[in-house]
Amino acid sequence: MLIDRYPVSQESELLSQVDWDFPERVAHSGIEGLHPYPAKFISEIPRALLEMLPLPPNTIVLDPFCGSGTTLVESQRRGMQCIGVDLNPIATLITRVKASPLPEGIEQSLVRVIDQAHRVDSVRIPTIPNLDHWFKKPIQSALAACMAAITTAEAEYQDVLRLALSSIIVRISNQDSDTRYAAVSKNVSQEDVFSGFYDSARKIVSVLSDRDYELTPAEVITSDTLELSADDIRRPVGMVITSPPYPNAYEYWLYHKYRMWWLGYDPLAVKRREIGARAHFFKRNPHTPDHFNGQMTKIFKLLRSVVAPNGYACFIIGRSKIHGRIVDNGAMIESVALAAGFNPVFKVERSISPRRKSFNLSHANIKKETLLVLHRTGHSL
Ligand SMILES: C[S@@+](CC[C@H](N)C(=O)[O-])C[C@H]1O[C@@H](n2cnc3c(N)ncnc32)[C@H](O)[C@@H]1O
Incomplete structure (x- = not known):
């Protein structure tokens, strides 16, 4: 763990006492493991940030790239209101289900x-x-029959039922596993589809019934965050906790491609807008690190207008390899943030557990990531 502390402050003193590698952590279970998602946070990260950093009064928590909703769940555990945004409709489906009451x-x-x-x-x-x-x-x-039956259920039940079906799609397909994109022969019957769907829905219901905290209001927006304006967020944000997508690292649209097709979404539309997707770096269509810089500049323009004075923005990000060159995304975000009126207060490089299973792009070889904590300077918006 490599810590960068900037001028010593109360926040940096507190934050540097945490072992951000969380070596004692055990594997995802319960609400964290409700549905597969690549490159998700370990919940300890947002939990520690929410415990240690003071939320300015009457503000909420925002994750502009919420993925499977880890930040929102941890905000709810601490009684904080929250908003999550993601382009990927499977991500926002998972997040909505995790952050909503179970329909009676x-x-x-x-x-x-x-x-x-x-x-x-x-x-x-x-x-x-x-x-x-x-x-x-x-x-x-069998899958089409389940989808047809789900569409006849009342609207309030649809999200849980669709998530349950989504969670079994890779298992009952010929795809080897969630983290290996190769066709293999599996011994799966129609009855396995029905019973898998049923069991998965029962598991979701059981996990959500076990939530022992009050469900504070959580809003989940399916959108390209680059297209959002402050009016879409509407409330002052006291804390941003996010792990943005970055070039050439993970392919979220590809990981969920068949889930999206089956649930009636268009994965190709997601691919076109997904920040960092590998297709944007092919020779015929060559994005450069400058594109990512421009995208993050846009994000910080949004954050500048929604984050309240004395609020925080916490980013977790790894390095990219673009056309053979290593790009330090953490350093890039730091300079973009500085220009937008955010001061870095703490930075640490943490190791990613080798047990973290993802649809790993072998060339990316991501073993470390940076946690960067920024403070919004105190003048009014
Ligand atoms: C590192 S993941 C977030 C994981 C999340 N922290 C979790 O715990 O599950 C980054 C997310 O950015 C999303 N994303 C990529 N491009 C986007 C865009 N243009 N607008 C909004 N979300 C986008 C991806 O769909 C992905 O879910």
């Missing part, structure tokens, strides 16, 4: 949906590229 009657709705899915005898299979390569025909029919 969900179990009965699940039984009705499963029953209906079993009874469907002819169902339209959606048009999805390469479908036969990744899904056996009987599995396609």
